[in-house]
Amino acid sequence: MTAVARLGRSLPTRDGVRRSLRGAVAGLVALAGVVAVWEGYKWMGGHTDDHWPGTSFGLPVRTNDLVMPHANEIWGSLWDPVQRGRSQTLAGFLFQSARFTFSEAALGFVIGTIIGLALAVLMLRFSTAERGLMPWINISQTVPLIALAPIIVTWGRGTALSDTQAVSIIATYLTFFPVAVNALQGLQSPDQADLELMRSYASPWRHTLWKLRVPAARPYLFPAFKLAATLSVVGAIVGEISAGVKGGLGRAVLNFATIYSTGPEKLYASVLAAALLGLFVFALVSIVERFVDRNQIHNSNGSSGAGA
Amino acid sequence: MKMSDSAIVATGIGKTFNGNTDNAVVALDGIDLTVEPGEFVSLIGPSGCGKSTMLRVFGDLISPTEGTVEVFGKSAAQARLDRDYGMAFQKAGLFDWRKVSANIELPLELAGWSKDRRSYRSAEMLSLVKLQEFADHYPWQLSGGMQQRVAIARALSFEPKLLLMDEPFGALDEMTREHMQVELLRIYEQLGTTVVFVTHSIPEAAFLSDRVVVLSPRPGRIHSIIDVDLGKRDENTRESAEFFAMTTEVREALRSVEAMS
Numbered sequence: 001m002t003a004v005a006r007l008g009r010s011l012p013t014r015d016g017v018r019r020s021l022r023g024a025v026a027g028l029v030a031l032a033g034v035v036a037v038w039e040g041y042k043w044m045g046g047h048t049d050d051h052w053p054g055t056s057f058g059l060p061v062r063t064n065d066l067v068m069p070h071a072n073e074i075w076g077s078l079w080d081p082v083q084r085g086r087s088q089t090l091a092g093f094l095f096q097s098a099r100f101t102f103s104e105a106a107l108g109f110v111i112g113t114i115i116g117l118a119l120a121v122l123m124l125r126f127s128t129a130e131r132g133l134m135p136w137i138n139i140s141q142t143v144p145l146i147a148l149a150p151i152i153v154t155w156g157r158g159t160a161l162s163d164t165q166a167v168s169i170i171a172t173y174l175t176f177f178p179v180a181v182n183a184l185q186g187l188q189s190p191d192q193a194d195l196e197l198m199r200s201y202a203s204p205w206r207h208t209l210w211k212l213r214v215p216a217a218r219p220y221l222f223p224a225f226k227l228a229a230t231l232s233v234v235g236a237i238v239g240e241i242s243a244g245v246k247g248g249l250g251r252a253v254l255n256f257a258t259i260y261s262t263g264p265e266k267l268y269a270s271v272l273a274a275a276l277l278g279l280f281v282f283a284l285v286s287i288v289e290r291f292v293d294r295n296q297i298h299n300s301n302g303s304s305g306a307g308a
Numbered sequence: 309m310k311m312s313d314s315a316i317v318a319t320g321i322g323k324t325f326n327g328n329t330d331n332a333v334v335a336l337d338g339i340d341l342t343v344e345p346g347e348f349v350s351l352i353g354p355s356g357c358g359k360s361t362m363l364r365v366f367g368d369l370i371s372p373t374e375g376t377v378e379v380f381g382k383s384a385a386q387a388r389l390d391r392d393y394g395m396a397f398q399k400a401g402l403f404d405w406r407k408v409s410a411n412i413e414l415p416l417e418l419a420g421w422s423k424d425r426r427s428y429r430s431a432e433m434l435s436l437v438k439l440q441e442f443a444d445h446y447p448w449q450l451s452g453g454m455q456q457r458v459a460i461a462r463a464l465s466f467e468p469k470l471l472l473m474d475e476p477f478g479a480l481d482e483m484t485r486e487h488m489q490v491e492l493l494r495i496y497e498q499l500g501t502t503v504v505f506v507t508h509s510i511p512e513a514a515f516l517s518d519r520v521v522v523l524s525p526r527p528g529r530i531h532s533i534i535d536v537d538l539g540k541r542d543e544n545t546r547e548s549a550e551f552f553a554m555t556t557e558v559r560e561a562l563r564s565v566e567a568m569s
């Protein structure tokens with residue numbers, strides 16, 4: 001909750017291209033770092049029989065090829081057939097699964113965002129709604145998703161909902177929260193003086209909302225949308241696993257976990273695919289943000305103004 | 309009837325904040341004041357004496373706990389709904405996400421003006437405050453003085469009958485401030501509006517006003533009202549003997565206020 005609330009405070013820097021380049025470079029460096037640590041740890045364990053060097057303390061994770069396959073093996077497995085006798089590669093299979101999960105997550109994200117915004121406006125308009133709803137909104141996120149997902153799936157089966165739609169609802173459940181909390185904070189962010197200005201113009205409530213509160217909330221909204229997008233992927237994967245839905249990354253992770261002993265690299269590859277999907281939805285929202293803000297290049301070059 | 313001809317008729321205004329609690333503050337007490345149409349009236353007094361509170365009561369941003377305010381023969385609330393007020397504060401309060409012209413058009417949008425009429429008017433207002441070239445700039449690209457001129461253009465764009473200003477030049481340096489005072493007078497004379505102007509600057513009050521209302525604090529009361537008649541004012545006025553005499557008179561009134569408290 002506090003982490004989410006704090007998100008809104010960071011104003012987006014709008015130095016588009018340079019920022020995405022920097023992001024890409026940072027991503028590559030991070031990936032290289034992970035590979036280096038992985039391989040370094042594995043190399044060390046191989047030389048010390050899985051002990052910390054010079055001690056009798058065992059390493060927390062064993063380093064044999066079954067537990068920790070080489071990074072290049074994980075990479076290589078992507079281009080092997082997903083199953084003996086099938087022409088589809090593991091990469092192709094994971095891509096297809098990611099698309100499936102993406103469509104569930106996207107639906108969950110859209111519905112969750114709409115619900116989150118609607119709740120924020122409701123709480124803004126009626127302070128009784130804020131007092132009444134906020135505790136429930138907070139409590140909602142303390143229920144572990146793992147416990148909740150099967151319930152949603154079971155309820156869904158009692159209605160016309162398909163299991164994939166139930167998965168989207170699970171994604172919705174994670175998504176609406178950061179949107180509601182940050183949107184409310186953003187809508188409440190205008191100064192008293194700005195609100196009084198609108199009052200002096202006899203501005204009706206809805207005009208104050210559109211012309212003052214919503215634009216003022218924008219720096220709070222996009223960080224929430226980004227978080228919500230990645231959470232929608234988490235929700236969809238957990239939901240798929242709980243509901244036993246076939247076709248997505250959740251099922252892929254589950255399947256490869258059961259055949260772990262014959263192909264550990266496939267499990268790692270599917271986890272990697274899940275992470276990439278999370279990054280992808282994050283990037284999508286960032287692109288939309290840049291598009292929305294392209295005419296709003298904020299300060300930092302305010303030198304065009306002269307003296308009074 | 310005489311009453312409804314006046315721009316503002318305030319009768320027995322009192323304002324107590326946090327009434328019925330231990331930290332009740334009597335900000336205003338027994339304020340009677342009449343402002344005639346076309347008049348320029350300044351409110352001056354030590355900080356915390358209730359100048360802003362008085363302005364906000366006049367503008368129906370807050371309601372008084374006692375007394376009544378009539379604005380052009382109506383209640384203050386009705387005057388606000390009729391968009392009789394233009395307001396400008398120490399902080400220019402421009403919306404960062406709107407260009408200068410769009411900021412000026414904000415009250416016009418709210419009043420339902422057509423797009424063409426709005427852009428025609430905002431161009432007019434920009435030339436009035438001499439910022440034609442800055443229509444497509446964002447507020448943060450402008451200096452403090454320019455922002456304040458945009459705020460004044462915005463406050464006047466819909467030709468409100470009454471302009472309420474709360475230390476609008478308070479954050480500006482002295483030279484900019486004097487320049488803005490001359491500009492404000494020029495616009496005021498051109499448009500013929502009524503102005504109530506809060507300041508804590510003695511020369512500013514003396515230079516701009518037809519009448520200076522001196523307030524005393526705790527509770528805020530009207531100590532005295534000083535008539536000023538400097539005729540047509542320009543930069544030379546500031547060095548005239550009449551101006552010196554006026555500032556002296558206002559200063560002495562403020563000194564006796566300070567001595568009381």
Ligand SMILES: Nc1ncnc2c1ncn2[C@@H]1O[C@H](COP(=O)(O)OP(=O)(O)O)[C@@H](O)[C@H]1O
Pocket residue numbers: 325326333334335353354355356357358359360361362
């Ligand atoms: N919203 C408020 N709540 C409580 N006290 C207030 C409020 N606004 C103003 N006051 C008090 O009323 C008095 C007058 O304030 P104000 O009108 O702002 O003075 P000025 O503008 O002359 O400096 C001060 O003592 C101030 O603390």
Ligand SMILES: [Mg+2]
Pocket residue numbers: 359360361
């Ligand atoms: Mg004040």
